[in-house]
Amino acid sequence: MRTKLTKARLLANGAAVVVAIGSASPLLAQSDAGAADTAESTDAIVVTGSRIARPDIDANIPIAVINSAALEQDGASNIQDVLREMPQVGIGTTRSNSNFSATGNGAASVDLRNLGPSRTLVLVNGRRFVAGFAGTSAVDLNNIPTDFVERVEVVTGGTSAIYGSDAVAGVVNFVLKDKIDGITARAEYGLTSRGDNPRYLVSVTGGTSWGADDRGRIALNFTHESDKGLLSRNRAISREDRSLALVGVPAYSSYAPQGRFDLRTATGSAQVFTFDQSNALVMGFPQSLAYNRNWDRRISLPVERYIASANLTYEIADKLTAFVEPTYGKVKSSALLEAYSFDWSFIYKNGELGMPITNAYIPASIQTLIASRNADADPANDIKAIQFRRRQNEVYNRSNENERDTWRVAAGLRGSFANNWKYELSYVFGSMKDSTTTQDIDAPRYRAALDSIVDSATNQVVCRDPAARAAGCVPINLFGFNTVTQPGADYVTVPRYAHIKNTQHVVSASLTGSLLTLPAGDLGIALGAEYRKEKSSTDWDPITNRGDGTGTRYDDLVGQFDVKEVFGEINAPILADRPVFEYLGVTAAARYSDYSTVGTVLSWNAGVEYAPIRGLRFRANYAEANRAPNVAELYASITGGASGATVIDPCAGTTATSTRPQDATCRAIPGLLQEAAANGGAFTYTSFDLNWMGITEGGNPNLREETAKTLTVGAVLTPRALPGFSLSVDYFDIKIDGAVGSLPAQILVNRCIETGDPVYCSQIQRFPTGKLYTMSTTLMNVASIKTRGIDFNLNYSRALGLAEDDNISVNLLYTRLLALEKQSFAGGPIEENLGQLYAAGRLGTGFKNKASARLAYRSGGLTASWQVTYLGKIQDRLGYVASGADKDYLEGLNRVGDVFYHDVQLRYAIGEKRNYEAYLGVNNLFDRNPPLIPAGFASSVTGVETADVYDPYGRRFYAGVRLRF
Template structure:
C-alpha cells in the first residue's frame, strides 16, 4: 500500500484532535459528528494510557479530555488552575499562599491527582515526559495556554506504559499543530476588593501546506501579589478575624531584653518607653502582649508571578510515509515573595548585646535580646528559565496486509534557576554590630574599643563594622537604628541560590496490527527509551555555612540514568455477538533498569466489554512505581523552624501529658510546650524557636503501587446526548518515600507507642522542651485510598431559546489511610476530610448558547473538613470525643461545614471574527471557613479555596 501525503497528514491530525468526547469537570464539550471526520485508511487514534491506536476513544481506563473550547471558557490563565478544579484533583502541592515556602519548587504549578502528591502524577507534552526539577516535580505552567489544543487526564496508574511517577495518573498536554492564520487574546482580571490584578496576553501564528506546517504561540502573563494585611482571613493575625491579636509574636519590631532570663518560662522582657533614653535602664517597661508583632502586616498572602513563554511546533513530510516533527519551548518565570522581617533571638544564635556595647542599658552584663528585623523584610525573587526541544521522525509502513506506525527521536529539557534573596541578617555581621562599641571623637558609635577600634564601614569582609542598637523600636530612626541605611547595608547582604536540571531522553516506538482476528485486529506496541536526569541546586555560601539568620541548606547535586523497554498487546476476544458487541483485553509490561537502585518490572491488565451498544464496562489492574528523585537521593541536610503539637504538652489538643511514653522520656506532667522566644504556646500547631534538621537519603528505594479501577459508561439510546459514567478506584502505595513531619514523629512516638520513632527527639532534661529533632526522607509505611467518580452529561435538544448542556461530575473518597511504618501491626491513620482531603468534591455546569451568544454557570462543591481544636476557645471544639483507630484515647476535633463556589461567564461572538467574554470566579464572593491548622497555606484558611471574587474580561481576535 502506498500512503499519499494527504492521508498521512489527515491520519496524524485526526489522532491529535480526537478526544473531545469526554467532558471536563468545569465545562461541557461534545463529540464531533462522525460525518465531519475525514475517513482515512488509518482511522484509529492513540489515547493517553495506551500506545496502540484504537477505533474508539473509550478504552479500559478512565480518561477526561478538556478541549480548547473548554479551556477558553475558563476565567483562568493557567492550565493547572483549570485542572485544579477537576473533582479528582487533590490539594495544591505548593499553594500561592505558602509564602514561607523556599527552595526551587516555589512559583511552580503542579498537579496532584487523587491526593497522592504531585510527584506521583506524570506530566506529558505530546506524549513525551515534561522535564522536572531536582525534587521530581513537573511545572505544567511552562506550557502557554495559547499553545494547547486539549488536555487528556488519565485517572489510573500507567507505569507499564510511561514508567516512573505515573501512580495517581497522567496528564498529557496536546499542543496545536497545522494552524493556519493568526489569533490574539487578552485577559484582565482583578479581585473585587481592588487588588491582585491578573493580566495575560498571547498571540498564535501558523501556516501550513500539503507537506508541512509551523505554529508559534507567544504568551505573557502576570499576577500581582496580594498582601496579607488586605485579606479578611489574615489581616488580624495568624488566627483570623475571630481572634484579633491572637498568635501575634512576642518577638516584635519593638525590641526587648530579658531581666531576669531564667527560668525561660518565667522570664521578664523589657521594651523601651517611647521617647525615653535607650541607654538608661529606667527607660524600659515590661513587654506585654500590646507590643507583640502582627507579622501579617508585612507579609504577602499570595505570591506574585510573571511568565513569558514561546512555543513553536512544526512538521515536514520528508516522503509520502515519513514525517519530521519538532517542537520547542522557552519559558521564563519570575516569582516574588515578601515575608515579615526575621524574628531574631539571641538565644537561638548565641549572640547577645555585648556587656561592652555603648547601647547596653545594663553595662557590664551581656543582654539576651529579641527583635524582629521589621525594617528589612525577607524578600525572594525566583527566576526560572526553561528550554525544551523535542524532535522525531515518524511514519507508517505496510507489512503484508497490516499497517504499522513508528517514531524515533529525542527530547531535551533544561531548567535554569536563580534565586535572589535579602532580609536574613549575616550572623558574623550581627555579632560584630552587637559586640563591644564606643563613642569616638566624632560623637559616633564605633565597633571595638578605644584601644582597639574597628574601622567604620559596611563591608564586613574588609574588616569594617557598623554598630547596631537592637533596642531601638521600629519607627525610631537615626544613626545605628535598623532604619539606618548603613546598618541595613552592613547586616543584610544579597544572597544567591542557583539551580540547574537537565533531562535527556531518546526513544523509539513501533505499533501496529500483528494479525486480523475474528473479533478484530490484534494490536501490539513495543518501544525502548533511554533517559538521563542531572541536577544541582546550590544555596548561597551563607546558607551552606549557616552564617545567616535564614535556614541552613546544603548543595543538591547528582544524576542518574535508566534504560527501559515495554510491550503492549490489545487482544480482541469477541465482537458483534449477543452480549458482546465488543470484548477485549489489554496487557502491557515495562522493564526499567536504573543505575541507582536496580531494575523493576511493572505490568497492567485492562478489560473492555460492551454487552450492548451504548454500554461500556471497563476494568484495570496496574503496577506502578516512583523512583527517588535527585533531591531525594542527593539533597544534603537543611534546617527549619517547624510548627507542631507536642503530645506531651499539658495545654495542647489531643495531648497525653503524664502518659507512659512521655513519663519515660522524662517530661514533667505539667510541661507546657514553648514557642518563639521560649514563650508558652497559646495556639497550635506552635512554631519552635529551635532549628530542626532534615535531609536526603541515598539509600532510598522506589515506591511501589497497585491500582485497580472498574466502571461503566452508559449512553442510553432512548435519550440522545445523555451520558452516565461511574468509576471505582483503589490505589495502594508501599515503601513510601516520605518526608517525615515533626508532628507525625511525635504522634508515632507518644500516641501510637512506636519506640523506633523516638530516637531522634532530644529534650531539655529539666523542662521537657524539645531542643533538637532530626527527620528526613525514608521509605516508610504505606498509603491506601479508595473512591468513586460519577458523571452525568446531557446535551439537550436545541430549543427556540437556544441549546443547553449540563455536566455534573462528582468524586467521593470512601477511604484514605496512611500507615506510619512497615510494621504489620501498625494502626493506620484515617485522613479523609483532613487538610483538604475532601470526602466529596462535586462540580455542576450549565452551559447555554444561542446564535452568537453564550453563557455558563459552574458550581464547585467541597464537603466539610476536620482539624485539631484551638485551645483559645474550647467551645469551638465541636467534636471533643473523636475516636480513631490510631488514637484510641481520643483526639478532640473541630469540624467545619461544606462550601460551594460559583463561577459565571457571558460571551459574545462579534461579527468581526472576535469573541468577548465577561465573567466572575466565585461570583457570590463566598468565604470558606477559618482553618486554624492552615492547611496548604501560611494563614488560617485552606490554600485551595478562592480568596475572594475575581472579575475578568477576555477578548479574542481571529485573523
C-alpha cells in the same frame, strides 16, 4: 505519541469524549467506551493511557478531558486553576501556599488523587517535560501556555507500564495545537471586587503551511501573564495573626520592630523595656506594642510569566515526517515575609548573656538604671548584659526573589510502512534553571556592630574593635523603631542564594501496528524502547553551607540517574456484533526498566472491556506500577548532629536480671551490661549523655522503588434512545507499598528494640558503652498509602430548537472518596485523612464529596456558561475535642461545611466567521468567604489563615477580547 483527533471525528463521538470544538456541547467530560453509536468511522486515534490507535475513542480506564473551549469558558489564565477544579485533583504547589518556600515560590504543580505531585506524571504531546522543582519529577505548569493547549487528558491510576516511573497516581497530558491557519490574539484583564489582585494576559497564537506543496506546518504561541499578588492585610480573615491558642484576640508577636529588651543579672531578669510608636521608652512590654506579622505577609504571590512555544512539522517524504516542538518559559515571582525574628542568642554564644552594657546607644535612663544597680553592695544584683528580641524590619528583607528559566525541545521523526505499521523516533531535552536570592545576617559582623562606644576624639559612635573598624564596621542601633541606618544595615547583611538546575534527556523509539486480524478486528500491538537521564543540582550560598545564617544549614545537592526501558502493549478485540457480545476485548501492557539506582523493575497492567448491548459497556483494569526515588530523595545531604535530642532509650533501666519484654534484647547490645555494672547495676543516662545524643536527616541512596497496585472497575451508559447523553461510573482502588518517608527518631529506636529488624536498627548508632549516639531519620521505604473512591461523570448535549443552531449542554464530574490513609511504618497507627483537610505528613485533602458541574448554552455568536464547584463538609482534624469556655467556638472552627463556588461567563462573537469576540465573567459570583482556620490547626496556611483548597480572593471580575485574522 502522535495524536490524531479531527473535528469530524470528535463530533461523531460527541458522547464519547464530548469535546466538540467550537460548540457548546459538554466542555468538561470523560472519555467513555463504546459511545460512537450515532456515526461510524474508520479513523484511528491515539489517546492518553495507550499507545495503540483505535477505531473508536474507547478505553478500559476512565480518561477525563478538558478541551480548548472549556479552557476559554473557565476564564483562567493559568491552566493549574482549571485542573484544581476537577474532583480527581488535589492541591499541589500554588501561588497561595508557597510564600514561605525557600525555593520554588509561585510555582504550579498538579497532584492527582492527593498522592503528591511527584506521583503524577505530566506529559506534553505524550512526552515528558523537565521538572520544575529541585530534585523532583514534579513539573511547573507555569510553562504550559493555556491558549496553545488543544485539550488536556487526565488518566488516574497506575500507568507506569505505558509511560514509566512517576505515573503511580496517573498522567496529565497536555496536547498542544498543531494545525492553525491565521492569527488569534487575546487580551484579558481581571480584578477582584475589592479592587485588588489585578491580573492580565496577552496571548498571540498563529500558524500556517509552508514549503513545497505545503509540506511544512508551523504553529506558534507567545503568552505573557502578570498576576500582581495579594497582601494578607487586604482581607479581613488574614489581616491579623490568629492562633488556636489565643481565642478572640490577635496572636501578635513579642519580636517587635522596636525591640523587646531585658536587663539580665547573672541569675535572672531585672527589667524588661520597649518603645512606643514615638520611640519613647516604655517599661515592661504591653501587648499593644506587639507585632502583627500578617501585615507583612502575602495571601498569594505575584507571578509574571513569559512563554514561547511552537509546533513545527515537515513532510520529508510521503510517509516520513519530521517534527520539532520548542518551548521557552521565564517565570518571575517574589515572596513577602515579615522580617526575621532575631534575638540575642543567635550571635552570643559560649556562655555570654547578651549585648554589652557599654553599648553606646543604650537610652540614658536605662544607663542610669544599670549604673544604680551595679553600684550597690550585692554583686548578684549587677546587670551583666542586655538580652533582646527584635524584628529586623529596616535591617534586611528575608523575602526572596525567584526567577526560573525553562527550555524544552522535543524533536524526531515519525512515519509509516507496510500499510498499517507506524513508528516514531524522538529526543527530548529539557533544562530548568532557578535562581532564588535573598538576604541574611552575618553573625560576627552583627556582634561587632553591637559592641559600640563613643570615640572620644570625634564624639561619634564607632565599633569598639579597631580591627573591625578597619574592615568597615558600622555600629548599629536597635533601640526603637527605624533606628538602624542604611550603612549599618548594609554592614551586617550578606546576600544569600540558591541556584537550581535540572536537566533531562529522553530518547525513545516506538512501533505500532497489527500482526493479525481477530474476529472483532485487528490485534493492535505497540513495542518500544526508551532511555532517560535526569540530573539535578542545588548550589547554596556559603553561609547556608556553613549553617552560619538564620535559616537551616544545607549542603549542596548534586545527583543523577538514568534508566533504560523496553515496553510493549496489546489490544485484542475478541468478539463483536454478536448476541450479548456487542464487544469483548482485552488489553495488556508491560514495561521492563533498568535504573542506575534501584536496578530492574517490572510494571504491567491488564484490562477487559465488555459490552453486552450497544450503549452499555463494562470495563476493568488492574495495574502494578512503580515509582523510582527522585534525586532529592536519593542524594539530599545528611544534616544534623549532637542536639540534646529528647529520645527515651527503651533500654534505660535494664539490669543483668530485669524481666521487661525488651530487656533480653537490650542486654545483647555490646557494652550495655558493662556500662550498667559500672553505674550501680542499671543502664542509665545522664544529662551529659543526652547532650551527645543526635539526630540526622537527609536522602538515602539505598532507597528502593515504590510499588503501587491499582484497580479500576466501571461502566459506561450511552443509550441510543437519548443521543448526546453519557454516564460513567468507575471505582478506583490504589495502594502504594514501600512509600518513601521518614520515621521519628523515637519510633526508630522503639521498633529496633521491639523487632530487631535491620531496616530500623541500621539507622541507629550507639557508643561503645551501649548508649545512643545518633539516630538517622533519613528517608526509607517504610510507608504505605491507600485511597479508594468512585468517580461519576455525566454529560448531556442537545439542540433546544429555540434558534437555528442553538445547543445546551450539562456536564458533571463527581468523586465520592471512600478512603485516604497513610501508615508511616509497618504496624504503626493509621493516619486517616478521609473527611480531613490534612493528615499527618500532609497526604492530601480528604473531601468525601467533591464535584464540578457546568451548564452551557450557545446560540449563534452568543455563549453563556455557569459552572459550580462543590467542596463537601470536612474537618481540619478528625477527633478534635476542645475544652474550656471556648469549646464550642474552637470545635466550630474545626468543622467546615459545604462550600459552593459559582462562576459565570458570557461570550459574544461577531463577524462573518465570528472572528471578533468579547467576553466577560465573574468567578466566585456570590463572594463566598473562605473558612477561618487559624494557626495551630493542621491545615492553616501561614499568612492566609485558611486552608489552600478554598478561594482566598473573593469575587473576581474579568473581561477580554479575542481577535482572529
